[in-house]
Amino acid sequence: MSRTDPSPSDDARAEVLARVRAALADRPAAPPASRDYRTAGDGSPSLAADAPREALLELLAGRLVDYHALVRRVPTGPAAPAGPTNDASDGNDGNDGNDDGDIAAAVADALTQRGARRLVRPPGLPAGWLAAARGIEAVDDEPPLTAAELDVLDGVLTGCALAIAETGTIVLDGGPGQGRRALSLVPDYHLVVVRADQVVAGVPDALARLRAAGRATRPLTWISGPSATSDIELHRVEGVHGPRTLEVVLVE
Amino acid sequence: MTAASGPAGASPATFLGLPAVVPPTAPRGVGMLRGDEPFPVAARRALGDAQLRRNLGKATGTIRGRRARVVAELDDWDQLRAAGAAIKDDVLAHLGDYLVQLEEQVTARGGVVHWARDANEANRIVVDLVRAAGATEVVKVKSMATQEIGLNEALADAGVAAWETDLAELIVQLGHDRPSHIVVPAIHRNRAEIRDIFAREMGASGGVPAPPGLTDEPRALAEAARRHLRQRFLSARVAISGANFAVAETGTLAVVESEGNGRMCLTLPDTLITVMGLEKIVPTWRDLEVFLQLLPRSATGERMNPYTSMWTGVAPGDGPRAFHLVLLDNGRTATLADPAGRAALRCIRCAACLNVCPVYERTGGHAYGSVYPGPIGAVLSPQLAGVADNPSLPYASTLCGACLDACPVAIDIPSMLVHLRAKVVDAGRGAGHPPKPERAVMAAAAWTMAKPDRWARALRAARLGRLLGRRRGAIGRLPPPLAAWTASRDLPLPPAETFRDRWSRQRSGPDGPDAPDSLNAPDPLDGPNASNPLDDPDAPGARDLQDARIGQDAPGGRDAPDEPDERTP
Known part of the structure; x- marks a missing residue:
């Protein structure tokens, strides 16, 4: 769509821009911002730039727990590939699989404990992740489920684009295994798998990585703990409109 | 002073x-x-x-x-703060360019940009858009801009019901109240008051009533809000939001929230209308790295708020099929015109x-x-x-x-x-x-202070004031118009001896004029x-x-x- 409505808005546009010009007749100087804070690659206040990956995961797990997310840590199996196998640059298209068995076991445990039976399965979710889950009905978003249909399901299992250790944040970008935004919003239980190579230190790292991967203009959801509110006497209470339980499978 | x-x-x-x-x-x-x-x-x-x-x-x-x-x-808080100020100053200095850039980007990605000179124009635009979508009710994300322009009242006049979905805004709306805080609009209410409002008004408003026996536990109150609004979210066709940030470079908008009501409004309805003050722009994607650290820590004291949503125009198959962005002036360019006042437009509403x-x-x-x-x-x-x-x-x-x-x-x-x-x-x-008493007093003071002898006489005369406060050691009450001052303050008693008198007394004393070193203190x-x-x-x-x-x-x-x-x- 382009701006097709003709006169009033065009008049308003011209007038507002003219007002801005008039207001800035003194031509204020605005020297460029100095970026002497920690930028991408500088680590984070709690984490040196060259901190080992274990420290990064430790920080993420701690911050997630601090905001009352449930965390399951899955140790890397002996046959797991060394080093990052895929970057956020190709989205989260799952994993070739050596640790899928461990993930599947953790997912199955989580679902059993939660008592979840009917689960949304976003397109592109690695098939192996649900391999060990017994008695689970995976519901595909194909054709797209209505909000009312999503509302009666027990939960959703997704991957993610990346996670930020310093703030305990998980970022979804709608890539494979994540689905459209409604899938991770309406069901009351969100189970998310985070791989070690998806964890970055701080907010600047996250934005840089999303940008480099061409995901900046995708619909993005940054999630830090379960739905919460501070609106009653400024006390944080978990559980309002979004998923009231956030559970993270952290693959190390 | x-x-x-x-x-x-x-x-x-x-x-x-x-x-x-x-x-x-x-x-x-x-x-x-x-x-x-x-x-x-x-x-x-x-x-x-x-x-x-x-x-x-x-x-x-x-x-x-x-x-x-x-x-x-954060050991780099001061640097982040300085960067935040500098980035916003750059936005203000080049506001016209960034607005045009934002418009281009949003339009290129399927959004429609509207310009509103003032509150009336913005309200008219939104009402027309809601009508064009065929809706008689809208769900709303907490937004200062729409509060500022009285959008809910304008929608009501047009026969459109606006449902506030933020918990605090819901408390305010159900309580027929006004917001009293930028981030926590119901900060003036405690849990017991909120319980009473929910119990009384939730059913009366036409929504799902509060459960019987609702307690004032914050968790129970949050649960009541969830049940009250659930169907509204799932069936809403039009949502109205504000914006925390708009990235000129990419056309990306960001809403920072906690409860998930924002995600519901930004994701489920077919039509999304965002009303945004002109100054909400940041120039580049990268600039978000500064503000996404500054805002949550300043606003709610969290490392990161539970949910931040970012969207750019319309994404096929994900979220609203129509996106309208209303850029609001309403006195912002007037503020921008004052070099000593324009920095107020840096504000990120934390x-x-x-x-x-x-x-x-x-x-x-x-x-x-x-x-x-x-x-x-x-x-x-x-x-x-x-x-x-x-x-x-x-x-x-x-x-x-x-x-x-x-x-x-x-x-x-x-x-x-x-x-x-x-x-x-x-x-x-x-x-x-008409000249105010304050101006008359100032004029009199200027006249008195203009000549040393007038001043000396005035000070000596002021000693009479000691009579007014003999008992308590301070002057508590003066007759009008001076009562305006003493209504909420005591006035100290004038000294028994003025400085000038003491000075002349000591100069004529044994140590002569060299003595009072204390003068330099x-x-x-x-x-x-x-x-x-x-x-x-x-x-x-x-x-x-x-x-x-x-x-x-x-x-x-x-x-x-x-x-x-x-x-x-």
């Missing part, structure tokens, strides 16, 4: 620098930028409400502690200045009359709506400087308040108002540096200092009736 040495010195240049055509301020008769009564009148009533003071003291104390903890976690303000903590937000209360409101509301319409707000401050210290984009609110006080005085002078009356005395507003000592500064108008030690007794909840 030593603080007057701030921006007031720059005012002549300010007036010379005014553009030939000053952009108009926000129109009267619509929206919520002006109070019905002056701040002192409203504040006096608020101070009499002990429940309100307890609620505010508890809530602001909680948030101050949380903010201090998470800000201390409300940290409210939470540390000794005045806000005692009066609450309603006393300010505007949707923007507290220190930032005291500089923003008079600029958006014109100082003539908000003449008392620039005085709603002790100039203690706690707001400047807390501001994540380093807005020098105290200096701006002094600047605006000067504008209030100038506006009164130009408009042919700093004058205690100069007081502490008023522009920025508090290094850390959250430190206990700093709080005492603030309180001492508030109390310093009452040196006679009379119990000031307006002071709440609890300092730290």
Whole structure:
């Protein structure tokens, strides 16, 4: 769509821009911002730039727990590939699989404990992740489920684009295994798998990585703990409109 | 007042620098930028409400502690703050270019951009869009801009029901109340009051009623809100939001929230209408790295708020199929036109200045009359709506400087308040108002001080004032018009011997004129540096200092009736 409505808005546009010009007749100087804070690659206040990956995961797990997310840590199996196998640059298209068995076991445990039976399965979710889950009905978003249909399901299992250790944040970008935004919003239980190579230190790292991967203009959801509110006497209470339980499978 | 040495010195240049055509301020008769009564009148009533003071003291104390903890976690906070200020100054200096760039990007990605000169125009645009979508109700994400323009009232006039979905906004809406805080609009309500409002109003509003036996446990109240709004979210066709940030470079909009009501509104309906003040822009994607660290830590004292949504135009198969962005002026260009006041447009609406303000903590937000209360409101509301319409707000401050210290984009609110006080005085002078007693007193003082002998005689005459306070050691009550001063303050007794008299007495004494070295000592009356005395507003000592500064108008030690007794909840 382009701006097709003709006169009033065009008049308003011209007038507002003219007002801005008039207001800035003194031509204020605005020297460029100095970026002497920690930028991408500088680590984070709690984490040196060259901190080992274990420290990064430790920080993420701690911050997630601090905001009352449930965390399951899955140790890397002996046959797991060394080093990052895929970057956020190709989205989260799952994993070739050596640790899928461990993930599947953790997912199955989580679902059993939660008592979840009917689960949304976003397109592109690695098939192996649900391999060990017994008695689970995976519901595909194909054709797209209505909000009312999503509302009666027990939960959703997704991957993610990346996670930020310093703030305990998980970022979804709608890539494979994540689905459209409604899938991770309406069901009351969100189970998310985070791989070690998806964890970055701080907010600047996250934005840089999303940008480099061409995901900046995708619909993005940054999630830090379960739905919460501070609106009653400024006390944080978990559980309002979004998923009231956030559970993270952290693959190390 | 030593603080007057701030921006007031720059005012002549300010007036010379005014553009030939000053952009108009926000129109009267619509929206919520002006109070019905002056701040002192409203504040006096608020101070009499002990429940309100307890609620505010508890809530602001909680948030101050949380903010201090998470800000201390970042060793680069000062650098982030400086960068935040510089980025926003760049936005303001090149606002026209960035607006056009944002429009191009949003349009290229399937959104429609509308321009609104003022509140009336913005309301008209939104009402037309809702009608075009065939909707008779909308769900709303908490938004200061739509509060500012009175959008809910305009929608109601057009037969459209607007459902506020943020928990605090819901409390305000159901309570037929007004917001009193930028981030936590129902901060003036405690849990028991909220329970009563929910129990009484949820069913009456036409929504799902509160469950029987609802308790005042915050968890139970949140659950009631979830049940009340659930069907609304799932069936809504049109949503209306504000925006925290808009990235000019990519056309990306961001909404920062906690409950998931924002995600519901931004994701489920077919049509999304976002109303955004012109100044909400950041130039580049990368700039978000600064503000996504500054905002959550300043606003709710969290490392990161639970949910941040970002979207760029329309994404096929994910979320709304139509996206409209309404760019709102409504006095922003008028604010931009004042070089000494435009930095108020850096504001990212975190409300940290409210939470540390000794005045806000005692009066609450309603006393300010505007949707923007507290220190930032005291500089923003008079600029958006014109100082003539908000003449008392620039005085709603002790100039203690706690707001400047807390501001994540380093807005020098105290200096701006002094600047605006000067504008209030100038506006009164130009408009042919009858001279105020204050001006008569100032004129008399100027005449008296102009000649040393007049001054000496006046000081000696002032000793007569000692008769007024013989019993208590201070002057507690004076007849009108001086009663305006003593109504809320004691006046110290004039000294038995003036300095001048003592000087001449000692000069004629044994040590002669060389003696009084004490003359070179700093004058205690100069007081502490008023522009920025508090290094850390959250430190206990700093709080005492603030309180001492508030109390310093009452040196006679009379119990000031307006002071709440609890300092730290």
